[in-house]
Amino acid sequence: MQTRPPVTDWATDFDHFDPQWTANPYPIWADLRQRCPVATSQRFEDGGYLPTRYDDVREIAYDAEHFSSRRVIVREHKLPLGASTAPPITSDPPEHTAARKVLLPAFAPKEIARLEDKTRAVCRSLLDAMGDRAEVDGAVDYAQHIPVRVIAHMLGVPEEDGDLFRSWIQRVLVDGVRNPQIVPPTVAEMTAYFDQRIDERSAQPGEDLVSFLLAARVDGAPLSREHVLGSLRLILIAGIDTTWSGIGASLWHLATHPQDRARLVAAPGLMQTAIEEFLRAYSPVTMAREVVKERDVGGCPFKPGGQILLSFPAANRDPAVFEAPDEFRIDREVNPHAAFGLGRHRCIGSNLARMEMTIAIQEWLARFPDFTETPGRTTTWSEGTVRGPRRMPITILRRA
């Protein structure tokens, strides 16, 4: 693979695939926030922008007139418009409103609560499978499987299809950023997979998400097949490595912070603030917008065509909004974090993601109340716009 020229000045040449960013992006953002606060880069077609302040990220997320969602991944070479539409994430108003509304009921808190037992069973079976090994991988053996299995359950497909799901995600979100020609065939593969599921469920509807979308009506009319396919691809792409990263980062924090680990075990009532703090401090998801009309934000002119790296993770470390943002406070009381976005595109899966994270951590701690990052072995983090541990060697110190 081609090596990238190292970044010399983050303010004018940012690159979210730079190894320094992958290893530890937080100091980069803190520095930019003070002196910039919107970084730019010519590495991305038509220019890249990186706002680092919470308020600027909010302004952009709220303003679909100037900042469109039609391209939600910053790329060196843009894909043709329509190459991977996935309503509602790639839609702007007015189309966005209906495309979103149709999905919301399936992800409302009371629907998600019905998946708790299944999620708990998935977590327990993964922990069972670790047997009495003293060393496990928190990402490979645990975190990565949980959302895949829960989504497979929601779609009513076999758990084994999860390997396929993960390979699609790797190709679309990671490999495809450097190597865009692999995206269209991957999307075609996903489409073929869901085409079959749609045929099956049209013949025999069930309690699953595919059947739910087939039964959905907007103004009395069913969704087009294209629309159903797009939404299914989106749910898959949006729901898996994001949540796996959230679970993984939470475990990583606990593996490396013995005091927080002990506090959470001793006081399970802290779980709610802990989860929101994991989401804030280690926000997994960075999105993108495309400038469609010129506008100034944060003192920086955004030029049409430009690609904005919309960093909710950077917003969540802004001292203007969060007291001591680089400190992890397990009982943080005031935490209006933007990990699930801001404005009309608020993550539809947020209740699901939060439920999976909560149960995954509860079950892990119930089995392994004490554990640590294996000394001398390093955790590796994913590259690009979804950040989480991909290899995380953990040594179990005590079993329940």
Add this chain to the structure above:
Amino acid sequence: MTEARQLRVAIAADRCQGHNRCCLVAPELFEADDEGNARVRGDGSVPAGLEAKAKRAVANCPEHAVRLTGA
């Protein structure tokens, strides 16, 4: 004792995006509708003892959709 003004919470429906934070912080005061957006329980009056939770709900809403009146 002078009569205290009744504290009330309200949700600005045009701002709420369904983050569900108020419902988690103060389930006594808020609930989610069928689409996952928040609404107040009852008429939104805050019973004695829940003032702090009401304030936390306001402070944790990323969309500034939760309002507290009568404070």
